[in-house]
Structure formats: C-alpha cells, structure tokens
Amino acid sequence: MNRKILASGNLQIQRFFNLDTRAYEEGALSSKVKELLGLVASLVLRCDDCITYHVICCVEEAVSDAEFFEAFNVSLVVGGSITIPHVRRAVERLEECRKLNKPHLSKRT
Amino acid sequence: MNRKILASGNLQIQRFFNLDTRAYEEGALSSKVKELLGLVASLVLRCDDCITYHVICCVEEAVSDAEFFEAFNVSLVVGGSITIPHVRRAVERLEECRKLNKPHLSKRT
Amino acid sequence: MNRKILASGNLQIQRFFNLDTRAYEEGALSSKVKELLGLVASLVLRCDDCITYHVICCVEEAVSDAEFFEAFNVSLVVGGSITIPHVRRAVERLEECRKLNKPHLSKRT
Amino acid sequence: MNRKILASGNLQIQRFFNLDTRAYEEGALSSKVKELLGLVASLVLRCDDCITYHVICCVEEAVSDAEFFEAFNVSLVVGGSITIPHVRRAVERLEECRKLNKPHLSKRT
Amino acid sequence: MNRKILASGNLQIQRFFNLDTRAYEEGALSSKVKELLGLVASLVLRCDDCITYHVICCVEEAVSDAEFFEAFNVSLVVGGSITIPHVRRAVERLEECRKLNKPHLSKRT
C-alpha cells in the first residue's frame, strides 16, 4: 500500500516517508533507544499499526521482555487506562515475534 | 500544588502519583532512557508542563544536545507539525537549563 | 490477555491495573455515576474496547436507555462528530446487552 | 467573546452553542451528574478553559470535595499522568470557588 | 445504525446530526472545499469511518487525484507519521471509488 502512495507522484509525501525511515537510524541515540521512543509514542497516541511496526523493530533491536514491559509501564502511566487495549495488543504482537523462535530474537529477561 | 492534591486524602490519587514517580526509576532500562521516553510521550501528547519536567530530568541524566535533538526529531516525525510549538518551548527550557552553568550539566554534543 | 500482562512480573503494571479497578468502586460518588464518567471519557477519547467495557458495567449498574442517550449526547457535544462512529458502536453494544434479556438488565426508560 | 462569535451571523454556530448549553440541563440524568461528565471529559481531553467552566458549574451543583477528588481520580486513571497539570489547575480553580465563601457553596466533605 | 440513534427519541442528538449534515452544504465556501476540510480533520484526528465518509463525498465533489494527494500531504505534515496508516486506508478507499468506474467519478489528475 505504501508503494501506491509513493507511486502517486507526490514528491513531498515521498520525502516525508524518507524522513520517517531515517528518524530511527543509529545516531547520538542508538536505533534501539529510538525504536523504544517510537513504540512509546505509538502507544500513548494509540495507533495499533504503528505499535505493531515498532514492536517488530524493537524485537530486531534485541529489546528484552523486561525492557518491553518497562516501556509499556511508562506508556500506561503517561497515557492512562485508555492505552490498556493497545498495550494488550502490543503484548500479543510481542508473543508472536518471540514464537517465530529465531535464536537471536528469543526471550531475554 | 501537588501537595494540595496529596493532602486531599484521596488514597488512590496518592498511589497514582507514586506509580508516576517510580515509572522512571533505574531498571532493565536506564533512568536516562526512561526520561527520554517520558519526554517524547509528552511532546507527541503536547503537554508543556510535562515537557518542561522531562527536559529538566533529562538534563540531570546527562542527555547531550545531539541526543535531545534526535529525540525532538522523532517527536516531530511521529507527531507532525502540530508539535512544533512544543518542540520550540522544549528548546527554550533546554537553553535555560544549560545556562544554569553547572559543569556536570553543561553542553555535551 | 490481561492475565499475560499481569504474569509479566512487572509489579507497577499490576498496581496500575488495581488502581484502574478501584477507581469505579462505590464512594462519595456511586459506582453508577463513576461508570458513566468512564463511559463518557472513553467516548470522547474514542476507544472502542473501553466503550464496550463501560457500556456493560453501566448496564450492570442499571443505567436506563434515556440516561445512556443523555450521556451519549454529552459525549457528542463535547467530542464532536468524530465521536459518531463510536456512539454508533456503543448503541450496538447496548442493544446486545439488552437482548440478553436478563430481567434486571431490561430496558428502563 | 462568545458574543462576537454569536454576532457573526453564522446560524449553525449559534445552534451548536445552544446544543452545548442544553446538554447539561436536568433530564433523565441530573444536572449535577452531567456537569461531572463534562468535567471528566474536559480533563481527559485536557482543555483548561473547559475544566474551569465545569468546575464552576459543579460547585454550583453542590458537588462536594470528596466527589470532586473521586472524579479527578477517574480522570487521572483513564487519561494518565499527562492530565496531572490539568488536575492541578482544576484543584486551584476549586479552591478559588470555595474561598468565595458563599455558604451554599462551602466545603462539603 | 444512525436510524437507531435517531429513533432513540433524544432530540438533541437528532439536532447534532442535522448540524453535522448542514456543515458541508454549499455556502461562502464550496461543498468541495468543505468536504476537503472534513477529510483533513478526519485524517489528523485519525477516524477511519469518518475518513471513508469524506473520501466518498470528495469523490462525488469531483476532487482529482492530485488534489487528494495534496490534502493527504497536508494531513501527514500536520499530523505526523501516526497518520500514515489512515492515509493508507484513505488511498484504498479512493481506489475503490475510482474502480466503480462511473464516468463522472473517474480519475482526474
């Protein structure tokens, strides 16, 4: 679907997508920390698609379960009970990622 | 003002404030990372008082200017131009903190 | 799913869930009024899972149809037309609850 | 300022303002409960002007301090720590109202 | 479902629905511009049902693809990457409308 958006010929949308990708690249802050920032921002803004995306990226950045749940807790405290259904779905996504059973993605507490 | 809220005798509010404080304590994630999570969450939710609070905490956790601006960039990209006035005020708060000129808080790029 | 979150061993998340449950207990304000507060908050923040939860609780607290629609109206006026799809789903949930046909939950106008 | 808006000659805006006023009138739910609904909705949506307005209306509806703080607690739990600065300002407004020292508005715990 | 809401006998909700319909009627601003305003408002507030509704209305008002994508771009820039999943779904809805192949609704770049 992103391909269709990018195929629209709207150059500015393409540039926005490029900025979005580059915001999480290694820099003064590590990619891991930036993905956690993206995850918490997505949780408090309550966007399930964005949450799924950042859970996957965080798993790839070797975020441990304990780290995930502390980030979930910050989201809950900042965003309130209204974020609970989204935290629940984040946990489901995390479980699915862990079950893919790639050794380097396996549970790290 | 928090004292007045806490003096209200509402135990659950006191417990909520306690959870709020503890969410940023050192754990699987460092206090520094957690304060950055709090800062980005406050920026995308556009709460100036919360932003001021987390800028100060981040300065105390020795977050460098380059790290701050990468966190601001993640907030801008996730939250859009609607966050610009809040990023602007975050930069003002940061400048004020840096000017207090405590050596251990001074500019770190 | 809440069980999985609670099983994560993150004590603060467990405490947050506990605060969430206790916020709606009978006190200076009745449980019925508190559930209505939770329903309207969920509607203006537009969280369907939370709306479903509070519709069920309100039905259990014997909220009448006329009371429900006045609460929906406050939500519409405060939150605007953007809440209409959520009010619509709240009405669907309410109808399902009423159809369960438990005498003590039946329609009260 | 509302007068200027109403003087604009835009009939639909006038009708919206009329709906806004009538949403809190006595009905199946009491004005007191409706004002509490308006207060909590304003708190979780974090609008200080709306909070001030509904605090005043709630005081006029004889909402007690204990009732206010339970409503604040529901707002905090649903809306998270991002609502704390707004709860703080709501408490300030409430104190100002109580100090006006009209006997029928005085503290009722 | 709207019929059920309207059948509830709550006059104020009926009046709100009426105001909602009339807000997009031809006036000093054309219906086309007003539908674009409704579309962008729905995108930055991230309500998929509202987006679908306004995409259809915009297609009926002969909004061209280039105009749609410029409105999507404004939404992206104002609302940030959190709106991307909603822009994606708006593009899907737009494609479905174009495929209905009514000559007067066909692609206009």
Next chain:
Amino acid sequence: MNRKILASGNLQIQRFFNLDTRAYEEGALSSKVKELLGLVASLVLRCDDCITYHVICCVEEAVSDAEFFEAFNVSLVVGGSITIPHVRRAVERLEECRKLNKPHLSKRT
C-alpha cells in the same frame, strides 16, 4: 526560536521544517484552500500557536469573514465543544488582523 532549532545542526529537523513550508504552496489545490485545511486541522487538534499562524496566512490569502466562520463551524462540528475556546481565540486573532486596516486585508463578507 525556529532559528535556534534550525541552528542545532539536526538536518532532518531542517528538512521537516522545509516540508512544512512547502505543504501550503500553490498546487492542484490553491494556497488559500491549503491554508484553510491547515486552519481546520489546527483547530480540531487544538493548537493555539498553529491556529494563530494559519489565521494570519488565511487573511493574507484573502479569506472572507463568512468563509472563516464556515471553516470555524466545520471545526466545531467535527471537533466538538472542546474546540470552543480555540475558536474564540481564532476570532480574536482574526479581529486583530482586520484592525491592522490594510485595505487588501479588510473585511469581506
């Protein structure tokens, strides 16, 4: 203040600011329509600084009072009474712009 942000050396933030400026340039949609889109988006997201900015730009694009109030009405209906304080401030900003009494910006109903 924007100068300070731009002076931070963070290239991506500079690119975001550039995208923000270009989103309102004349294209398939006129600058006037795009500024109205920006105004309504700012109103429903309730950002006073953004509202002030777009009111000024709309005045420069020769938006008439009747057009302004129809855009305010769309914002009110979509965003609800929670936007009233922001509409009020938008009207104040508009009056200030009109009083600057530049003939080409003067009231056009």
